[in-house]
Amino acid sequence: MAPRAELVHWFFAAGFLLLGLILLAETIVGREVFAMRPWRMYLWPSIAFAIGVLLWPVSVFFTNSTLHMLAHASWAEVAMLAGAVQLALVRGKLTSRWWTLSLSVTLLVSAAAFLIHEQNPWLFSRAAFLHHAIGWTLVVAAIFPLGQVLQSRRFVWGAGFAMTWVVVAVMLFCDRDVAPIFGHLSAFAGGSR
Amino acid sequence: MSSDIVGPLERASEREKAERRSLRAFAIESLGPVTILGGIVWAIFQPYRIVFLDHAGKGFYDYLVQPPLLVIGVGLLFSLVIAPGLLDDLRTAYGSES
Numbered sequence: 001m002a003p004r005a006e007l008v009h010w011f012f013a014a015g016f017l018l019l020g021l022i023l024l025a026e027t028i029v030g031r032e033v034f035a036m037r038p039w040r041m042y043l044w045p046s047i048a049f050a051i052g053v054l055l056w057p058v059s060v061f062f063t064n065s066t067l068h069m070l071a072h073a074s075w076a077e078v079a080m081l082a083g084a085v086q087l088a089l090v091r092g093k094l095t096s097r098w099w100t101l102s103l104s105v106t107l108l109v110s111a112a113a114f115l116i117h118e119q120n121p122w123l124f125s126r127a128a129f130l131h132h133a134i135g136w137t138l139v140v141a142a143i144f145p146l147g148q149v150l151q152s153r154r155f156v157w158g159a160g161f162a163m164t165w166v167v168v169a170v171m172l173f174c175d176r177d178v179a180p181i182f183g184h185l186s187a188f189a190g191g192s193r
Numbered sequence: 194m195s196s197d198i199v200g201p202l203e204r205a206s207e208r209e210k211a212e213r214r215s216l217r218a219f220a221i222e223s224l225g226p227v228t229i230l231g232g233i234v235w236a237i238f239q240p241y242r243i244v245f246l247d248h249a250g251k252g253f254y255d256y257l258v259q260p261p262l263l264v265i266g267v268g269l270l271f272s273l274v275i276a277p278g279l280l281d282d283l284r285t286a287y288g289s290e291s
Contacts, residue, residue, distance in 0.1 A: 003254035014263040021224055021271045028220045029283055036282040040275070173260050 002061050006127075006177050012051065013172035019047050020165030027158035041090045049083025052076050071117035075110055082106040097152065103145035103161070111138035122181075125189040129181040130171050137167060214287040221279050225272025232264030 022044045026034040035041055052075075059072030085102040088094040114135030120128040141164035147157035178190050185191030241247045243262060244255045 003258070007254050007258040010260045010263060011258050013260070014267055017228070017264065017267045018270065021228065021267065022275065025221055025224060025271075025275060025279055028217050029279055033279070033282050033286045036286065037278055040278070043275075173264070 004177060005062060006175055008058060008062065009172045009175040012054075013169045013175075015047060015051050015054075016165045016172065017169035019044055019051075020162050020169060022047070023162035023165065024159065027155060027162055042087065045083045045086030045090060047083075048086065049080055052079030052081075052083055055079060067117045067119070071113040074113045078106040078109045097149055100145050100149045104142045107138045107142040107145070107164075111135045111142070114138065120186070120189075123184045124186040126174065126176050126179040126181040128189075130175050134168055134171050137164065137171070210287055214283060218280055218283055221276050221283070225268045225276055228268030228271065229265050230268075232261045232266075232268060235264060236261035 026040075026044070055072055055076035059069050059076055062072065063069040082103055085094065085099050089099055112135075114131050118128055118131035118135070122129050122132050141161065144157050144161035144164065147154065148161065151157065179185070180191065236243055239261070243259050244251045245259075
């Protein structure tokens, strides 16, 4: 009854794409204009939090292994943490700008989960390749929230953080359970021996 | 200061503000349509991803999650729900500054 893994990846990709577009819009117009309607400030933290909540059923129903369950559960936890911290910042319950670093923690934990739970090498299959690629993308992207803390008005940090989610969405949309990458598919994954 | 100098300087600063606003407005207006275009191009290259066009052997979840339609849906959502308000506010903010 459970959907195929690739369908779940595509569903979450749509969420990340929306997240990326909203963040990109905030970066383009600037925080002052974006905050002119208060509901807009709650948008992306709410989406991040919702993604975290929705990752729990994934961690329960897609338990191919303990490692998968731990990876999905850790994503769920850090996505909820990032969303909650941002909601608290918008609401004024938290005031220190250093809380933005929780996004770097989220990205690094997510990256570690991607890289550790993908036990196959890069060219094993398309899914394996993309898990490695997403993991390393998130490692690099962890620099953007740090930049936002230190130089909050620099366009590059906000744009980089927003584009990270667009890129992750594109990679998740390319994800397929078993499919060749660059014409290569491991014999163990079902390719020709 | 002579009004011969102040006038052109003020006009140049207003022109700069208007250009900045129009660039930002153009970027916001483009985000949704570009996303929708991405979904349409994907659907043209991989029509079998749209279950309505190729429904042999497909189940409930395949109807629920059709990636090119998801991309188009996200683009539409952004264009119809988020972009119009942002453009209004951009106009208000830059209008009140000048």
